[in-house]
Amino acid sequence: MKMDEKIDTKKQIxxxxxxxxxxxxxxxxSYKDISGALNIKNAxxxxxxxxxxxxxxxxxxxxxxxxxxxxxxxxxxxxxxxxKLDEFCLIFKKFVEQKxxxxxxxxxxxxxxxxxxxxxxxxxxxxTVFQWLESFLMAGKKKGELxxxxxxxxxxxxxxxxxxxxxxxVRVTSPASFDATVKQIKRYVCA
Amino acid sequence: MKMDEKIDTKKQIxxxxxxxxxxxxxxxxSYKDISGALNIKNAxxxxxxxxxxxxxxxxxxxxxxxxxxxxxxxxxxxxxxxxKLDEFCLIFKKFVEQKxxxxxxxxxxxxxxxxxxxxxxxxxxxxTVFQWLESFLMAGKKKGELxxxxxxxxxxxxxxxxxxxxxxxVRVTSPASFDATVKQIKRYVCA
DNA sequence: GACAACCTACCTACTAGTAGGTATGAGTAA
DNA sequence: TTACTCATACCTACTAGTAGGTAGGTTGTC
Numbered sequence: 001m002k003m004d005e006k007i008d009t010k011k012q013i014x015x016x017x018x019x020x021x022x023x024x025x026x027x028x029x030s031y032k033d034i035s036g037a038l039n040i041k042n043a044x045x046x047x048x049x050x051x052x053x054x055x056x057x058x059x060x061x062x063x064x065x066x067x068x069x070x071x072x073x074x075x076x077x078x079x080x081x082x083x084k085l086d087e088f089c090l091i092f093k094k095f096v097e098q099k100x101x102x103x104x105x106x107x108x109x110x111x112x113x114x115x116x117x118x119x120x121x122x123x124x125x126x127x128t129v130f131q132w133l134e135s136f137l138m139a140g141k142k143k144g145e146l147x148x149x150x151x152x153x154x155x156x157x158x159x160x161x162x163x164x165x166x167x168x169x170v171r172v173t174s175p176a177s178f179d180a181t182v183k184q185i186k187r188y189v190c191a
Numbered sequence: 192m193k194m195d196e197k198i199d200t201k202k203q204i205x206x207x208x209x210x211x212x213x214x215x216x217x218x219x220x221s222y223k224d225i226s227g228a229l230n231i232k233n234a235x236x237x238x239x240x241x242x243x244x245x246x247x248x249x250x251x252x253x254x255x256x257x258x259x260x261x262x263x264x265x266x267x268x269x270x271x272x273x274x275k276l277d278e279f280c281l282i283f284k285k286f287v288e289q290k291x292x293x294x295x296x297x298x299x300x301x302x303x304x305x306x307x308x309x310x311x312x313x314x315x316x317x318x319t320v321f322q323w324l325e326s327f328l329m330a331g332k333k334k335g336e337l338x339x340x341x342x343x344x345x346x347x348x349x350x351x352x353x354x355x356x357x358x359x360x361v362r363v364t365s366p367a368s369f370d371a372t373v374k375q376i377k378r379y380v381c382a
Numbered sequence: 383g384a385c386a387a388c389c390t391a392c393c394t395a396c397t398a399g400t401a402g403g404t405a406t407g408a409g410t411a412a
Numbered sequence: 413t414t415a416c417t418c419a420t421a422c423c424t425a426c427t428a429g430t431a432g433g434t435a436g437g438t439t440g441t442c
Contacts, residue, residue, distance in 0.1 A: 009421080009422090040422075040423090041422075041423060041424080043422080043423065043424080043425095044421075044422055044423075047420090047421065047422070048421090
């Protein structure tokens with residue numbers, strides 16, 4: 001097998017495992033689900049990711065890198081803060097369409113059952129997102145484009161909690177309830 | 192064995208199963224965890240709850256009854272809306288102290304792996320909570336004790352999503368972040 | 383004697399994970 | 413060119429342990 005085919009399989013495993021994680025939680029999928037979907041054997045997954053922990057850590061790290069790339073790209077754009085906030089909400093909106101939850105929500109709910117390494121990666125990932133969100137909100141307020149009481153940290157917590165919760169609530173209501181929640185957030189912060 | 196001992200075991204099973212559900216999710220615990228904690232055998236749990244589905248449904252129904260009793264009791268009290276909102280947040284705060292998530296959040300995250308009956312019970316439970324929250328907010332606004340833009344339904348969605356998300360976020364931050372989120376919600380709605 | 387509440391003993395299916403073998407291709411060396 | 417070596421990426425075949433669940437027996441109480 002060629003080099004690029006090897007990389008491809010590893011990437012496919014990650015893609016499917018990430019989907020399964022956001023669909024059913026860390027304890028809701030097994031190597032069998034992945035191998036079945038890719039038409040390979042369980043042992044092949046163990047070759048790329050010896051332990052399920054390794055797979056879990058890889059998913060979080062990849063998502064973390066993806067977010068940092070996304071954030072860096074958005075920061076360099078000259079857009080009004082409300083449009084940037086829309087972009088942030090759009091990340092979640094994409095999960096809603098597939099009735100998936102966000103990575104943070106999935107991992108936090110399963111947190112107590114996660115191996116230590118995954119717990120640590122989850123903390124790092126969430127802290128990265130929170131740092132970006134807080135400084136984004138702070139900058140927006142400074143520019144007079146956003147408006148909220150309290151500290152940017154408080155508002156970042158509320159915003160993140162709302163989006164994370166709203167995405168889960170969609171599973172017992174409808175995608176429209178996510179839009180309604182976003183609309184309500186924006187009524188508050190978009191001055 | 193006496194009647195009340197039977198009832199007691201069944202109640203203990205429910206208590207422990209509910210704790211496990213809020214700790215680790217529906218796929219994160221097994222009959223073994225319950226039987227071990229109660230020093231009984233797996234088969235005894237199957238006597239009271241033939242299928243895990245039956246156990247899951249019973250947990251949700253009990254929580255739903257508990258909430259309706261709670262809501263009925265609060266509605267009959269003559270308290271300012273902001274105090275009543277505090278009481279509602281206090282339900283969640285109790286979970287935070289044990290680093291548990293709320294029932295809705297746990298079930299929604301595992302939703303796609305739940306048996307059909309549990310999915311339906313989850314929808315009913317959440318709809319009960321939402322109905323109460325919406326009419327509570329509406330009444331509070333009418334009395335001039337609460338203040339929010341948009342409809343009471345929109346605000347109910349935002350409030351619920353925030354609390355549900357905040358409780359989960361505690362697992363990667365600290366209990367203080369829950370308090371900060373609640374404070375932020377109240378800055379908006381408590382006129 | 384009937385029934386409730388438990389038990390032992392078992393089942394099948396699945397879990398993550400391992401040991402060891404094989405096919406393929408790239409790199410080197412005569 | 414051929415032949416040897418090596419690593420990659422997969423495989424078969426297996427393990428021990430756990431999952432939810434069942435059949436049928438025992439015990440204590442009305």
